[in-house]
Amino acid sequence: MVKESGRKVVASNRKARHDYHIEDTFEAGISLMGTEVKALRAGRCSLVDGFAQFTGDELWLEGVHIPEYSQGTWTNHAPRRRRKLLLHREELTKIESKIREKGRTIVPLAVYFKDGRAKVEIALATGKRQYDKRQALRERQDKREADRAMHSRSER
Numbered sequence: 001m002v003k004e005s006g007r008k009v010v011a012s013n014r015k016a017r018h019d020y021h022i023e024d025t026f027e028a029g030i031s032l033m034g035t036e037v038k039a040l041r042a043g044r045c046s047l048v049d050g051f052a053q054f055t056g057d058e059l060w061l062e063g064v065h066i067p068e069y070s071q072g073t074w075t076n077h078a079p080r081r082r083r084k085l086l087l088h089r090e091e092l093t094k095i096e097s098k099i100r101e102k103g104r105t106i107v108p109l110a111v112y113f114k115d116g117r118a119k120v121e122i123a124l125a126t127g128k129r130q131y132d133k134r135q136a137l138r139e140r141q142d143k144r145e146a147d148r149a150m151h152s153r154s155e156r
Helices: 013-021 033-042 089-099 130-155
Strands: 006-013 020-030 051-055 056-064 084-088 103-112 117-129
Touching: 006 013, 013 103, 013 130, 020 056, 020 089, 020 103, 033 103, 056 089, 089 103, 089 117
Parallel strands: none
Antiparallel strands: 006 103, 020 084, 020 117, 051 056, 051 103, 056 084, 103 117
């Protein structure tokens, strides 16, 4: 049997990049049940309400919705259950020390398969204010208009 290689993105949280200033990213493994893996392989996952928090000295992913597997039986999983994130101890202590600062949170950015194993990309982030969001939208719109103008000018 040929082993999978590469990165296959299942879900990405585009809203997180709009709502937060991303400071640092980490790749973590996820402790999943069998039916959760099958649902992810079918491409079903939502990260919109997801966040991570420490319980004791372990990091847990909460609020991520992985719907029940349609061919699952009584062994099916709960869609919004807590899932343990698998990181090295040094990474956990680094994240925990940065989280203690006011206004920081941990948000999931993407769920994907890397070489056949389910991974989640998490980020240390600070929340954006409303005017920051408007500023980012305005900058993106200005850049798009400038690119459009440059493109139409080069076609002549």
